[in-house]
Amino acid sequence: MFMTLYAAAEVRLRALLASDARDRGEGPVPHIVLVAIMALAAVAIATAVWGIAEGWMDQVPTDAPAGPGGGAP
Structure with missing residues (x-):
């Protein structure tokens, strides 16, 4: 039985x-x-970057x- 499973x-x-089964194209x-x-x-x-940049720009006076x-004169 062990030999059959092996x-x-x-x-x-x-x-x-x-090697022929290794290169099948797409996975x-x-x-x-x-x-x-x-x-x-x-x-x-x-x-996310846009939101962070807008939040940072809102803090600029x-x-x-x-x-x-x-x-001014």
């Missing part, structure tokens, strides 16, 4: 590790799905303080 495992491993996840996931991640990162002469 032989079955060996045949399966040889089939999985064979289990198609290329377009990976591109869509990367695009969604890029949009999420851009949105918009009017300058009066100068030593008391302001």
Whole structure:
């Protein structure tokens, strides 16, 4: 019985590790799905950076303080 299991495992491993089965092109996840996931991640990162930048810009003062002469002439 052990020899049968060993032989079955060996045949399966040889089939999985064979050079002709190794290069099949696309993997289990198609290329377009990976591109869509990367695009969604890029949009999420851009949105986060945009929000952080807007929050930072809201903290920047918009009017300058009066100068030593008391302001503009």
